[in-house]
Amino acid sequence: MKSTKSRVFTYMLILTLIFSLSIPGLAAGAEPSKGEKKKSQKIEADIIYYNGDIVTVDKNMSSAEAVAVVGNEIVAVGKMGDIMPLSGKNTKKINLQGKTMLPGFYDAHSHFLSTGISLLTSVQLQSPPIGTIKNMDQLLAALSERAKTIKPGEWIIGRGYDDGGLEEGRHPTREDLDKVSTEIPIVITHFSGHNSVVNSKALEIGGITKDTPNPSGSEIGHFADGSPNGQLWELNAMKMVSDHIPPVTQQQRLEAIALVSDIYAAKGVTTANDGAGSDFELFKKALDNNYLKIRSTLWFGSVDAAKKAYDQFGGKEVRGKNQYYKDLVVLNGVKYFQDGSPQLRTAHLTDPYFTTGEYPEDWVAYPTYTQEELNEKIIETHQAGFNQIYVHTNGDAAIDALINAYEEVRKPEYRQPAKPSDLRHTLIHTQFSREDQFDRMKDLGLIPSFLMHHAYYLGDRHMAEYFGPERSYRMSATKDAANRDLPFTLHCDTPVFPQDPLHIMWGAVNRLSFTGQEIFTENYKEGTKYRSVDQRITPEQALRGITINAAYQDAEENITGSIEVGKRADFVILAENPLKVDKMHIKDIKVLETIVGGKTVFKDDSKNKDKDKKQK
Numbered sequence: 339m340k341s342t343k344s345r346v347f348t349y350m351l352i353l354t355l356i357f358s359l360s361i362p363g364l365a366a367g368a369e370p371s372k373g374e375k376k377k378s379q380k381i382e383a384d385i386i387y388y389n390g391d392i393v394t395v396d397k398n399m400s401s402a403e404a405v406a407v408v409g410n411e412i413v414a415v416g417k418m419g420d421i422m423p424l425s426g427k428n429t430k431k432i433n434l435q436g437k438t439m440l441p442g443f444y445d446a447h448s449h450f451l452s453t454g455i456s457l458l459t460s461v462q463l464q465s466p467p468i469g470t471i472k473n474m475d476q477l478l479a480a481l482s483e484r485a486k487t488i489k490p491g492e493w494i495i496g497r498g499y500d501d502g503g504l505e506e507g508r509h510p511t512r513e514d515l516d517k518v519s520t521e522i523p524i525v526i527t528h529f530s531g532h533n534s535v536v537n538s539k540a541l542e543i544g545g546i547t548k549d550t551p552n553p554s555g556s557e558i559g560h561f562a563d564g565s566p567n568g569q570l571w572e573l574n575a576m577k578m579v580s581d582h583i584p585p586v587t588q589q590q591r592l593e594a595i596a597l598v599s600d601i602y603a604a605k606g607v608t609t610a611n612d613g614a615g616s617d618f619e620l621f622k623k624a625l626d627n628n629y630l631k632i633r634s635t636l637w638f639g640s641v642d643a644a645k646k647a648y649d650q651f652g653g654k655e656v657r658g659k660n661q662y663y664k665d666l667v668v669l670n671g672v673k674y675f676q677d678g679s680p681q682l683r684t685a686h687l688t689d690p691y692f693t694t695g696e697y698p699e700d701w702v703a704y705p706t707y708t709q710e711e712l713n714e715k716i717i718e719t720h721q722a723g724f725n726q727i728y729v730h731t732n733g734d735a736a737i738d739a740l741i742n743a744y745e746e747v748r749k750p751e752y753r754q755p756a757k758p759s760d761l762r763h764t765l766i767h768t769q770f771s772r773e774d775q776f777d778r779m780k781d782l783g784l785i786p787s788f789l790m791h792h793a794y795y796l797g798d799r800h801m802a803e804y805f806g807p808e809r810s811y812r813m814s815a816t817k818d819a820a821n822r823d824l825p826f827t828l829h830c831d832t833p834v835f836p837q838d839p840l841h842i843m844w845g846a847v848n849r850l851s852f853t854g855q856e857i858f859t860e861n862y863k864e865g866t867k868y869r870s871v872d873q874r875i876t877p878e879q880a881l882r883g884i885t886i887n888a889a890y891q892d893a894e895e896n897i898t899g900s901i902e903v904g905k906r907a908d909f910v911i912l913a914e915n916p917l918k919v920d921k922m923h924i925k926d927i928k929v930l931e932t933i934v935g936g937k938t939v940f941k942d943d944s945k946n947k948d949k950d951k952k953q954k
Contacts, residue, residue: 382426384408385936388418390434391915394901395441395885399878405439407907410665410935415901437930438915440881441900442608442908443839444888446787446827447728447766450602450612450634453833454594455586461496464529465503467795467852468836473505474514481518481526488522493540493583496526497833502681502799510535512568525579530679531834534576536568544579553578555706572678588620595624599631603940605837606910606929608632609898613728614673615639618647621667631939633908635670635892641722644672657723658755660893665935670892671726672719673766675706677736680769680804681796685732687770692806702735709739716743721753726762726893732769740765741778748782758783762893767831769813770805773869776815780822785891787827788814790842791835797851808868811859816846816883817873827891828883839884843916844925846880849873877917877924907936
């Protein structure tokens, strides 16, 4: 009997050993993984946010009662009873007092640095509802005020004029600007950023005469007598003069970054985008010297510029992934342009504009590159190792060309990524599209990013002048993207339009112009070229477009874009929940606090200011 017990004991011991060796992490000498260590060790949170309406924007759009943070990372999300025991004697407990916490807003596309430079150095010429300039006299008066303080060698630079917002309903010419000065060079840029007007002095400096040929993908404007009228259409023509403008000093550029950091943070943005021709060395210096306060993704304007930046982190093998400088500056890809601006009638279309203005009746505008040239650009960028490519496309002809190029580069003779989803190929703006194009986007795994402010600020004009009702109902066709489960994003394109994520969320949900006109149809005309479903989407879908989908677009979905364990502690605290308020109220919700990596970068102090006013 004794020997039987002994045999049973021995047998059970062997089974136990075999069982233990079969479980990862329990075998002799095995080190527990990082995750297992976290589970086995008691976490003491640095910060716990609790008693709020916390919307995680995870795959289920879950809610939570509390969030714990250690350093700049989220370590726990869940119920109060599970999170509060993670507090220690040094834990900062923040009572949200019923306010709403969301993941910080992620800017899918804007021009971060140039926004700051414009505000610091340029005369602001915007018309209502953004600015105050209503006619040509007011525009010239604003420029004349700057002329009074100009120093020798300086230029007068203006930003944001709007021909459609002026009572005269036209673009200025050199003759208008010459009324301000014929000795000081003057350059003013349209709010779209795709046209500038210069005076005679600036034309002289740029060497532009009646005999100067149009540069590629651009046009020089002329009076009836053939002399240049000062209007420069699209980037290559604009550069003929802008390349001569005295450069902004590095100190001004740093101050511009500080200024625009504050502006974006006040709107709840925790990751901004510098969406063309980024300067990596400048952003490093801005971060090192505390000018940069929020995260910034950098898009480079050429393969060579991108290589120069990425190769500081290694060779070709690092180019397929984001590279980080101190976690806040993100090398994020390459950006190109394939057409111009809808409101300037330079977006490339397959059918003529609704009204063509000064252009011929068959005017469809022009592409930046031929199909062959665009294919070469995309192939060159892809073969150099870059997985993230962004291209400005407003018109449906430009969208066709880009989809063709993205399809070409997926052929087996070109570089193959580890998995197809590693390619984050994005169409920036995607304004005037067709339904069939979204089927192709779905097949190829492309990402449409919509300039959602268009419907609000320009919807009336697009309906009446540029595109007519049928095509205007389709502008920023978010529902087409949602119906195909495309991870679409929403953006402001600042400084073209103000940086305001809640406003573009409101715009995607309601699709109303600033005069209240509906920019949608409920009449689906099957079989027609520009057929459209009702393009309004739900608040939940729109919220994803400014958080997790935007992070996915930039290959950061594993580290930001939602409130989940292991992700960055980037949050925005709002006075109300945009998923619960009346849909018309979304744009009016107040941003109370913006947090980047667990640190507050903006906090609303309007209540304290009101108290001070009352006391005084």
